[in-house]
Amino acid sequence: MAAPCYLGWDFSTQQLKVIAIDEQLRVIYEDNVHFDKDLPEFKTQGGVYIHSDRLTITSPVLMWVKALDMILEKMKSSGFNFSQVRALSGAGQQHGSVYWKKGSVQILKDASSELPLHQSLKDCFSVSNSPVWMDSSTSSQCSALEKAVGGAQHLASITGSRAYERFTGNQIAKIYSQNPEVYMQTERISLVSSFAASLFLGAYAPIDYSDGSGMNLLQIWEKVWSVSCLDACAPGLEEKLGCPVPSHSVLGPISPYYSQRYGFSPACKIVAFTGDNPASLAGMRLQEGDIAISLGTSDTLFLWIQEPTPALEGHILCNPVDSQTYMALLCFKNGSLMRERIRDDCASGSWDEFSKALSSTVAGNNGNLGFYFDVMEITPEAVGIHRFNRDNQKVSDFPKEVEIRALIEGQFMAKRIHAEKLGYKVKHRTFIT
Template sequence: MGTEDDVIYLGFDSSTQSLKVTALDAKLKIVAFENVHFDSELPHYETKDGVHRNRGGIGRITGPVLMWVEALQTGLDKLKKNGFPFHKVVAVSGSGQQHGSVYWKIGSSEVLRRLDASQTLVSQLKDVFSTNDSPVWMDSSSSKQCEEIEEALGGPQALCDLTGSRAHERFTGPQIRKLYQTQEDVYNTTERISLVSSFMASLLVGNYASIDHADGAGMNLMDLKERTWSDAALEATAPNLKEKLGNLAPSHGLAGKIHSYFVNRYGFSPECVGINWSGDNPCSLAGLAIEKPGDLGISLGTSDTVFGVSTDPKPGVDGHIFPNPVDPNSYMCMLCYKNGSLTRQEVRDKCAGKSWDTFNRLLDETSPLNGGKIGFYYSEPEILPPLPAGRHRFDLKENSGSAVVHVDSFDDPTEVRAIVEGQFMAMRSHAKNFGMPDPERVIATGGASANHHLLRVCADVFGCNVYIASRPDSASLGAALRAAHGHRLRTDKTFTFASLLKEASEDSATQLSLATTAGASELHGSYDSLAEKKLMCEKLLLQLSLAQSIPID
């Protein structure tokens, strides 16, 4: 397969709207990249944004399984057309949209093992699924099942302590329970239930791949501490579930050697190995080179996500804890905020004439701490904290001790700073409460990470430097890095992810760029105090019947 330096690691990301492929060389430089956009390139599946909405009732959102199969083939075909050297690939891994599930019909494993390279994957797999519509992370139709599972296991916090998260509609356990209750015939004819990640891995190795620990934690079914299926959670979900799920496995473990289908059709080496796939959030952690406590990732997108590494996580109903996919001795902590870029955009439209330049100017015109003016801005019902849509503004009056006063409105510049500071202060407070240590650096990603005016406020609030990744495709990049790490672990059991990053060249895909430096330590301390006041206001809003008695816009 060539010399050690003449190798390639391949990473896939089967996300909601597309399939991406990133190829890295031995120095972790990108040598190839492909993207398959579902809506435009596979229009015969009739998806919008990669999914089908409300076809099985209000809130029911699914993805066509065969579309994901065809996307894998299309991505490989694109690489082949461009002369990609498949024979140099020594390891493959991947990322899948978290929580989505795939249901294999009894007898499907035999079809997988006998894949014929002269035929397409879709033609051979079109009849192997007990349902062709897979519930995905956007689905919100399993509220009843969430309540039943939490009640059976002692309540939301008890389920957090056991599995790392309370029951969420998008999580796989409630989705499986709903399938069992509403389509028992489908459940009974299912031989294996895969996550999107382990499903895609199964295609590549021609056998049922195990669900990995990191993605398995997003199911409400795995004992987080023991990293085994929880018998109590399985019993609360559906009968005979353990045999349908198969065994859990470490994220860095071997899924198997690549199937002869891909050797014969594309020219992979028969010695190429598949490393267990994981979820998109764990893979993004790897893709952003977050490998130790003190690194904090912030994704600024349609929703805002905060994630980091902790050796002493504190499970709570507000967030999620998964095993770290690149370090079995630590955990990944994650917080999600539904109101991100679109909510910032609404404030921009109201205060800055739909101009980001004007928004940034107004932000710069105001002083840090905003004169004690703090705000909560929710275009959609928020997850963290669970508050309804609305805008809530408070003014910390001078010479009033700890008192805060509710006000109806701010002037435009103050409004702009209030949303930006408020979002970052919420991230800081909730991350600390969840067991993440104070960050030594923040690594920003997502579309809004290109706005250095926002990142300047982030640096002030967190009191540390803010970096941005050189590549936006953190999930597929993380998958390729995990392929490299898993491959190296096969011959050196002590090889760490940090060691892999140290071997990267200066122009590798793992390099980070300094976006802005830390604010003054005095300013950081002042944000400590203001963040406490914001938490006090948050508790007030929650106590007042989810803000129903407080005037909002």
């Protein structure tokens, strides 16, 4: 009998990835489908469509389904033994939403194993292009939602975040206001994560608490939909969302479609999928008091938190590992591009020179402090370069090595200060990736 294994899926912005691990957590298989390259018929750029207003950004739902068909066929061709899979779960890009047309649940349940899934589901979506996290076309809906519940801070206190344009409640409100007939034809609204789980379940999978708390709709304390937020977005919305569940819920066995077409065991379990950020917290095995910082184009900070204090900056999400605790998420737009610009200006474009200059100065930078925002920052909302000397006087420039340390110390101090505002207490480990 084949040794048991487990599949993990990642429905991200630019690709679909799969990984198989054995019971010792060793990777035994991995593969991916890159949307732009492997599915050129959808004509995406970076996995998305950027519409003419430059604010509306979507992805074709059927591309995600076809990518799943493609990757499963690749696994089959390679001789992968699907019967050894005991359970599967996964992650999806946060804030994307999928709109199932009335009657689609029956088509999903009865999909013929003779056909690739995307052929069976081609007419199942009332909105063919899903809004994704990059969309920023819902400013008026955000204002209306905050006003309806008594202001930005009150919305943050209910849902963990003030209104954000990419958050699903505001995207639903836009669809309802612009295309009410499309909204009325919709029987279920999924997040990308619960949509992906639905494909494997052969039924509508519930939204999990953690990804659900990135919608401006979930009461993060009680883990139920907020009636005032739902009512502000669209009528009859609770029924279309279903009941949220803990992120580690076992949803049921795999759809017979996969047993018949690929040879999965009918006993293979589907565990709730969650958002990509919560999945990162789970994957890094963070514990209470830990803090993780991902240094990229944007710097992202996330941490396990016991008693959060939702604020106008940052996000509080339900913890995917422990439903009684929370995770905080902060995003800083001026990340690696800002560091590279100072490297080019002060260290001849060399990271070695940059590191030597940093080492040549003392911690604390003799009281010299800088805040560096080439583009409008998210946290806090500020732009420009701001330098202060040890006497707290604003100055126009620093020596090169002082500039480098001011940048690094300023960026990390800002992360700590904003994390503490959300309720974080420094007491454990810091992970930097």
